Amino acid sequence: MKKTSLYSSRITGTGSVFPKKIMSNDEISKLVDTNNEWILERTGIRERRIAAPGDPHETNSAMSARASLMALDMAGKTAADVDLIVYATCTPDTLVPSASSYLQHLLGAKNAGVMDVNAACSGFLYALTTADMFVRAGQKKCVLVIGAEVLSSYVNWQDRGSCILFGDGAGAVVIERTDYENPSRIYSSHLGADGQFTDLIICPAGGSKQPVTAEVIESAGHKITLKGREVFKVAVKTLADYATEALDSNGFKISDLDWFIPHQANLRIIEAVANRLDFPMSKTLVNIERYGNTSAATIPTMLDEAVRDGRIKKGHLLVMDVFGAGLTYGSVCLRW
Ligand SMILES: CC(C)(COP(=O)(O)OP(=O)(O)OC[C@H]1O[C@@H](n2cnc3c(N)ncnc32)[C@H](O)[C@@H]1OP(=O)(O)O)[C@@H](O)C(=O)NCCC(=O)NCCS
Numbered sequence: 124m125k126k127t128s129l130y131s132s133r134i135t136g137t138g139s140v141f142p143k144k145i146m147s148n149d150e151i152s153k154l155v156d157t158n159n160e161w162i163l164e165r166t167g168i169r170e171r172r173i174a175a176p177g178d179p180h181e182t183n184s185a186m187s188a189r190a191s192l193m194a195l196d197m198a199g200k201t202a203a204d205v206d207l208i209v210y211a212t213c214t215p216d217t218l219v220p221s222a223s224s225y226l227q228h229l230l231g232a233k234n235a236g237v238m239d240v241n242a243a244c245s246g247f248l249y250a251l252t253t254a255d256m257f258v259r260a261g262q263k264k265c266v267l268v269i270g271a272e273v274l275s276s277y278v279n280w281q282d283r284g285s286c287i288l289f290g291d292g293a294g295a296v297v298i299e300r301t302d303y304e305n306p307s308r309i310y311s312s313h314l315g316a317d318g319q320f321t322d323l324i325i326c327p328a329g330g331s332k333q334p335v336t337a338e339v340i341e342s343a344g345h346k347i348t349l350k351g352r353e354v355f356k357v358a359v360k361t362l363a364d365y366a367t368e369a370l371d372s373n374g375f376k377i378s379d380l381d382w383f384i385p386h387q388a389n390l391r392i393i394e395a396v397a398n399r400l401d402f403p404m405s406k407t408l409v410n411i412e413r414y415g416n417t418s419a420a421t422i423p424t425m426l427d428e429a430v431r432d433g434r435i436k437k438g439h440l441l442v443m444d445v446f447g448a449g450l451t452y453g454s455v456c457l458r459w
Pocket residue numbers: 156157158161162165166244283284285287288324349350351352353354355388389416446447448
């Protein structure tokens with residue numbers, strides 16, 4: 124491990140919030156030609172949470188605010204201590220202004236600068252890395268990092284190839300400045316992308332290139348379209364490569380790893396990656412069965428669950444590993 128700065132950062136608090144409504148596979152099979160057995164077998168998903176449209180408590184920023192308060196409470200901090208908010212989402216409350224502006228106001232985090240990061244399902248690790256760099260550079264001391272989505276509003280509920288996969292939720296972590304010598308810290312980040320695959324996961328309309336029109340709405344052009352089989356293949360290889368890079372660059376072996384936290388897109392992807400890494404599923408954190416793919420929220424919500432139920436303990440070595448639309452990729456290695 125090369126010493127690259129005076130400071131490091133470490134995660135001192137986590138929080139997560141999901142909408143109240145549970146949508147089962149049986150419920151989806153009333154909308155499209157599918158069934159519980161197919162979804163469970165091909166994806167590992169049993170149910171997902173869906174935000175209630177129009178409910179002010181279940182907007183992207185409102186769920187993030189509650190997750191943030193949990194994380195701040197765990198860290199022993201208040202909103203006034205936060206000097207930066209980095210918010211990963213591709214489904215913000217509004218395109219302008221940013222989700223982080225709403226969150227800052229909801230929390231009363233008056234001392235925080237704010238920014239959104241859009242790297243789709245990889246967003247949380249891009250946001251965490253950005254926050255980590257501000258702390259390492261000595262610019263910020265206490266940063267709130269969010270991964271939150273209301274994907275249900277972008278799902279085409281008539282497309283059985285994609286609507287079965289996604290859910291809503293919000294996760295938050297607090298990162299704080301620590302000594303570079305503290306073993307409990309973020310060791311390294313590894314971010315990448317391959318823009319030749321932009322068409323594999325895309326909402327084609329709704330941006331400046333193709334604004335929403337009556338025709339777009341009619342053809343669901345503003346909703347998520349997916350080439351799932353192609354994404355699957357790229358995802359398995361890339362996740363395995365990025366996890367390996369995270370370990371190798373710090374001189375760790377796979378046997379040093381206590382917990383692997385992969386993006387929750389499909390249980391079969393996760394199992395194939397664990398298999399490639401020769402790492403046991405018993406030490407791979409998975410909650411896709413209950414929540415589906417919540418995009419930028421999968422990693423921080425999974426992390427919060429495992430911290431709160433005591434699976435992740437002080438001193439544990441973790442690798443978090445993601446891929447998403449773009450295609451974007453990333454991994455982070457840290458010791459808890
Ligand atoms: C989407 C995904 C679940 C599809 O699973 P798959 O095993 O690859 O299935 P395929 O697309 O090869 O389809 C197999 C068959 O099942 C059918 N099928 C697809 N969705 C179905 C559904 N919900 N219910 C029943 N049958 C379905 C297909 O039409 C196809 O039928 P055919 O053989 O008669 O043509 C899977 O590819 C996946 O998870 N991909 C990655 C997901 C992703 O991109 N997530 C976002 C990125 S973070």
